[in-house]
Amino acid sequence: MEVTRALARFIVGHHGADIPETVRREAARSFLNWVGCAVGGSRHETVERSLAALGEFSGPRVATVLGRGERLDVMLAALMNGITSHTFDFDDTHLKTVIHPSGPVASAILALAERSPVSGADFLHAFILGVEAECRIGNAVYPSHYDVGWHITGTAGVFGAAAAAGRLLGLTEQQMTWALGIAATQSSGLREMFGTMTKPFHPGNAARNGLLAAILAKANFTSSNQGIEAPRGFAHVLASERDLSQITDRLGETWEIALNTYKPFACGIVIHPAIDGCIQLRNEHQLKAGDITTISLGVHPLVLELTGRKTPGVGLEGKFSVYHSVAAAIIHGAAGEAQYSDAVVRDPAVIALRDRVTATVKPGVREDQVHVSIKLKDGRTLDKFIEHAVGSVDRPMTDAQLEEKFSGLASGILSVGETDRLIGLCRDIGKLKDAAEVARASVPAATLNRVDRRLG
Amino acid sequence: MEVTRALARFIVGHHGADIPETVRREAARSFLNWVGCAVGGSRHETVERSLAALGEFSGPRVATVLGRGERLDVMLAALMNGITSHTFDFDDTHLKTVIHPSGPVASAILALAERSPVSGADFLHAFILGVEAECRIGNAVYPSHYDVGWHITGTAGVFGAAAAAGRLLGLTEQQMTWALGIAATQSSGLREMFGTMTKPFHPGNAARNGLLAAILAKANFTSSNQGIEAPRGFAHVLASERDLSQITDRLGETWEIALNTYKPFACGIVIHPAIDGCIQLRNEHQLKAGDITTISLGVHPLVLELTGRKTPGVGLEGKFSVYHSVAAAIIHGAAGEAQYSDAVVRDPAVIALRDRVTATVKPGVREDQVHVSIKLKDGRTLDKFIEHAVGSVDRPMTDAQLEEKFSGLASGILSVGETDRLIGLCRDIGKLKDAAEVARASVPAATLNRVDRRLG
Numbered sequence: 001m002e003v004t005r006a007l008a009r010f011i012v013g014h015h016g017a018d019i020p021e022t023v024r025r026e027a028a029r030s031f032l033n034w035v036g037c038a039v040g041g042s043r044h045e046t047v048e049r050s051l052a053a054l055g056e057f058s059g060p061r062v063a064t065v066l067g068r069g070e071r072l073d074v075m076l077a078a079l080m081n082g083i084t085s086h087t088f089d090f091d092d093t094h095l096k097t098v099i100h101p102s103g104p105v106a107s108a109i110l111a112l113a114e115r116s117p118v119s120g121a122d123f124l125h126a127f128i129l130g131v132e133a134e135c136r137i138g139n140a141v142y143p144s145h146y147d148v149g150w151h152i153t154g155t156a157g158v159f160g161a162a163a164a165a166g167r168l169l170g171l172t173e174q175q176m177t178w179a180l181g182i183a184a185t186q187s188s189g190l191r192e193m194f195g196t197m198t199k200p201f202h203p204g205n206a207a208r209n210g211l212l213a214a215i216l217a218k219a220n221f222t223s224s225n226q227g228i229e230a231p232r233g234f235a236h237v238l239a240s241e242r243d244l245s246q247i248t249d250r251l252g253e254t255w256e257i258a259l260n261t262y263k264p265f266a267c268g269i270v271i272h273p274a275i276d277g278c279i280q281l282r283n284e285h286q287l288k289a290g291d292i293t294t295i296s297l298g299v300h301p302l303v304l305e306l307t308g309r310k311t312p313g314v315g316l317e318g319k320f321s322v323y324h325s326v327a328a329a330i331i332h333g334a335a336g337e338a339q340y341s342d343a344v345v346r347d348p349a350v351i352a353l354r355d356r357v358t359a360t361v362k363p364g365v366r367e368d369q370v371h372v373s374i375k376l377k378d379g380r381t382l383d384k385f386i387e388h389a390v391g392s393v394d395r396p397m398t399d400a401q402l403e404e405k406f407s408g409l410a411s412g413i414l415s416v417g418e419t420d421r422l423i424g425l426c427r428d429i430g431k432l433k434d435a436a437e438v439a440r441a442s443v444p445a446a447t448l449n450r451v452d453r454r455l456g
Numbered sequence: 457m458e459v460t461r462a463l464a465r466f467i468v469g470h471h472g473a474d475i476p477e478t479v480r481r482e483a484a485r486s487f488l489n490w491v492g493c494a495v496g497g498s499r500h501e502t503v504e505r506s507l508a509a510l511g512e513f514s515g516p517r518v519a520t521v522l523g524r525g526e527r528l529d530v531m532l533a534a535l536m537n538g539i540t541s542h543t544f545d546f547d548d549t550h551l552k553t554v555i556h557p558s559g560p561v562a563s564a565i566l567a568l569a570e571r572s573p574v575s576g577a578d579f580l581h582a583f584i585l586g587v588e589a590e591c592r593i594g595n596a597v598y599p600s601h602y603d604v605g606w607h608i609t610g611t612a613g614v615f616g617a618a619a620a621a622g623r624l625l626g627l628t629e630q631q632m633t634w635a636l637g638i639a640a641t642q643s644s645g646l647r648e649m650f651g652t653m654t655k656p657f658h659p660g661n662a663a664r665n666g667l668l669a670a671i672l673a674k675a676n677f678t679s680s681n682q683g684i685e686a687p688r689g690f691a692h693v694l695a696s697e698r699d700l701s702q703i704t705d706r707l708g709e710t711w712e713i714a715l716n717t718y719k720p721f722a723c724g725i726v727i728h729p730a731i732d733g734c735i736q737l738r739n740e741h742q743l744k745a746g747d748i749t750t751i752s753l754g755v756h757p758l759v760l761e762l763t764g765r766k767t768p769g770v771g772l773e774g775k776f777s778v779y780h781s782v783a784a785a786i787i788h789g790a791a792g793e794a795q796y797s798d799a800v801v802r803d804p805a806v807i808a809l810r811d812r813v814t815a816t817v818k819p820g821v822r823e824d825q826v827h828v829s830i831k832l833k834d835g836r837t838l839d840k841f842i843e844h845a846v847g848s849v850d851r852p853m854t855d856a857q858l859e860e861k862f863s864g865l866a867s868g869i870l871s872v873g874e875t876d877r878l879i880g881l882c883r884d885i886g887k888l889k890d891a892a893e894v895a896r897a898s899v900p901a902a903t904l905n906r907v908d909r910r911l912g
Contacts, residue, residue: 219505
C-alpha cells in the first residue's frame with residue numbers, strides 16, 4: 001500500500017464542495033480560536049526574543065505577525081505565528097492524539113495567503129485538508145510515538161503545513177508526494193522542551209518547515225515516494241508501533257477537525273471541571289468572595305497530583321494550583337491568561353479566598369467531572385456536580401464562549417472595535433474574497449503606526 | 457551528569473592555542489575538501505531547483521553560494537552550501553559514525569562569517585569545535601541510531617552547526633546550553649531519502665537549523681538544559697542504545713576531526729580498492745585500454761552485492777558498477793564525478809573495456825583490499841594487491857591528492873588560476889585575516905558578471 005502517495009492524491013484531488021457544512025463550521029471555529037491565541041500571545045517575552053533574533057534575516061516583508069505591526073517573509077512569519085499561537089498553551093486540541101492542530105497548518109497558509117492571494121473558501125478547504133493529513137498521521141503513530149518523547153504537534157504538524165501549503169500552491173500528485181517526503185525528513189520536536197520557550201517554537205517550526213517542503217516540491221525537488229510508510233520512513237523510525245490504515249481508511253468520509261476541542265481556561269485541562277463548576281455557581285447566585293466561607297472540591301486524583309500547589313508565588317505557578325484557579329475564577333468570573341498573571345496570583349483578595357478552598361479525592365469522579373460545594377456566610381450550601389467540563393468533546397464551547405475567549409485574549413492589544421471586526425472576519429473566513437484580510441485586520445492601528453516608524 | 461551543559465561549557469571556554477597542530481592541519485584539509493565538493497556540486501540540478509524555489513525568500517543577501525554568483529541571507533546560504541557540498545556524496549567521512557562532518561558545520565559558519573567578519577584562526581577553531589560536538593554526539597548514539605533509519609549527518613550535524621555558530625556568536629555557557637537544546641529539538645533526517653535530492657538537503661538543513669538555534673539562543677530564547685541526556689531528550693528518543701560518556705570523556709584531549717577521511721573516488725567506498733589498484737597499474741606501466749586483454753578482480757563479497765551491475769546505462773548506475781568504474785579509471789586515470797557522467801558510461805571505448813572485466817569473490821580479502829590481475833596482449837600479466845585503499849584511515853589521501861581532487865571538481869566552473877588561488881586560501885584558512893575571503897574567492901569571475909545582471 002502506497003500510503004504517502006494515496007494521501008497526496010487525496011489532498012490534491014479533493015473537491016471543496018464535498019466537505020460537509022458542519023465540518024466547515026468547525027474549521028472556522030478552530031481558525032477563530034487560533035487567531036485569538038496568536039493575537040493574545042503576540043506580546044509575550046518568547047515572541048519579543050524570537051523577533052529580536054530573527055527579524056534581521058527576513059526576506060521580502062509580505063506577511064504579518066498577527067497582533068503586531070512587524071512584517072516578515074512568509075517562512076519567518078509562519079514561524080512567528082506558530083510560536084505566538086502556542087505560547088499560552090491555550091490553542092485547540094485534537095484529544096485522540098493531543099495534537100494542537102491549527103498552529104502548524106494555519107500559520108503556514110495564512111502567511112502564504114499574504115504572498116499569493118487566495119479566497120477564504122479555498123483557504124478554509126486547504127486548512128481542513130492540512131489538519132486531516134496531520135491528525136491522521138498522528139493517529140497512525142499515537143500513542144507509542146508520543147510516549148517515547150516526541151512532541152506530536154511538531155512532528156505531525158510539519159505534514160499538515162506541507163499538505164495545506166502544497167494544496168494552495170497547486171502541487172501535482174507527484175509533487176505533493178515529494179512534499180510529504182520532505183516534511184517527513186524534517187519531522188522533529190522533543191517533549192523535553194516543555195516548560196521552555198522552545199515548546200511553542202515547535203508548531204512554528206513545523207509551519208516554517210512544512211512550507212519549505214511545499215515550496216521545494218513545487219520546483220520538482222525530489223524526495224522519497226514512501227516518506228511515511230517505508231521501513232526507514234517516518235512511521236517506522238519515529239514510532240515503535242503504528243497503524244498505517246489510520247492514514248488512508250475512509251479518506252474524505254470522516255474529518256478529524258470535527259473532533260477538535262478548545263480550552264475555555266488557560267491552564268491544564270485537569271482543573272477545568274472545578275473552574276467550570278465554580279463559575280457556574282458564581283453566575284447563578286451572583287456570588288462575591290465575601291459571601292463565601294469555604295469551597296470544597298471532590299476531584300479526580302490527577303487534580304491533586306498535577307495541580308496541588310497550595311501557595312503559588314507567580315503567575316505560571318498559579319496554573320498548577322487548583323486553589324488559585326477556583327479562587328480567581330470566583331472573583332473574576334473567568335480563568336483566562338489574565339487570571340494567571342503575577343498580579344492576580346499575588347492579589348490579597350484572591351489569596352484570602354484561595355486559603356478557604358479544599359480539594360479531596362472523591363472515588364468515582366472521572367477526569368472531566370467534579371463535585372463543588374460552597375458554604376456561604378448566610379448558612380446556605382450550594383452544590384454543583386459537573387458531568388462534563390465545558391470545552392470537552394461532550395460539551396463543546398459555544399460560539400459565544402469562543403468569541404468571549406477571543407475578546408479576552410485580544411484585550412489590551414486590539415480595541416473593542418478591532419476585536420469585533422476580526423472576530424467577524426474569522427467567523428466568515430469561508431466567504432472572504434481574500435483570506436489574508438484576517439492577517440491585516442489583526443494589526444492594531446496604534447501599533448501599526450509605531451512599528452512602521454521603527455522599520456522605517 | 458549534565459551532558460549538555462558540560463559540552464556547552466567546553467565549547468564556549470576552549471582556547472584555540474590548546475589545539476594540536478596536527479589537528480589544525482587535518483581541519484584545514486577537511487575544509488579544503490569541503491569547499492571543493494561545494495564548488496563541484498554547485499551546478500547540479502539539485503542546486504538549480506532549490507535555488508529557483510528559495511531565492512525569492514532570501515533576506516539580506518550577504519552570503520555566497522559557493523561556486524556561483526548568487527548571494528543569499530546567511531541561513532539560506534548555509535542551506536544551499538550544505539546541499540551543494542553533499543550532492544556528489546564526495547565529501548568527508550567520519551568512519552566511526554559515517555557522519556559527513558564538514559557539511560553542516562562549515563556551511564553554517566562560512567555563511568555567518570560573511571555577515572560577522574572573523575579571523576581564519578577563530579573560524580578554524582569554531583569549525584573544529586563544531587565537528588567535535590557533532591561527532592561525539594554521533595559516537596554516543598551510533599550504531600542503534602543509524603540502524604533504525606536516521607541519517608546521522610543530519611541528526612548530529614545540527615548540533616555541530618549550532619556549536620560552531622554559537623562559538624562565533626560569543627554565546628555564554630547558558631546560551632550555548634540552550635542552543636544545543638534548540639538543536640536537539642530540530643534533529644531530523646531519514647535514510648529513506650537516500651537516492652533523492654533530499655539526501656543532500658540533510659546537511660544543508662542541519663546547517664540552517666543549527667544556525668537558527670545559535671541565533672535564537674543569543675537572544676536568550678530558552679530551551680531545556682538537558683536537551684541531549686534527558687529521558688525525553690535527543691539521545692533517548694532518537695536511539696535505542698546510547699553511551700553518553702562518549703560525549704564528555706576526555707573532552708579537549710582527543711579530537712574527532714583527526715579521524716576524518718576523504719574519498720578519492722566519486723562512488724561507494726566498497727569499490728575504492730579496485731579503482732586504486734587499477735590506477736596504480738595504469739600509471740606504473742602507462743597502460744592503454746588497447747593493451748589489455750582482461751582485468752580480473754579478487755574482491756570482498758560486498759563489492760558484487762552492492763556494485764555488481766554489469767551494464768549500467770546512465771551515469772548514476774555507473775556508480776553501482778565495479779566494471780564501469782575500473783574501465784573508466786584505466787582510460788581516464790581517475791574516478792571523479794566526470795567519470796560517472798552519462799557520456800562516459802555510454803562511451804564505446806569504456807564499454808569495450810568494461811566487458812573485459814571480471815570480478816570474483818576471493819576468500820580472505822577484506823573490505824579495503826583487492827587483488828588486481830591485468831592480462832596484456834603482449835602476453836604479460838600485471839598483478840597488484842591493495843592492502844589498504846587510498847582514502848582509508850590507514851592510507852590517507854596526501855595533500856597533493858586532495859588538491860588534485862579539488863581541481864577536478866572545480867574544473868569547468870573556475871579557471872585554473874581561480875582554482876589555484878582558492879586552494880591556497882583553503883590551505884591557509886587558519887592564517888587569513890577574514891575567513892569569508894574563501895567564499896568570495898569561490899565565485900568565478902565570468903559567472904559573477906552574468907548573475908549580477910540577472911539579480912539586477
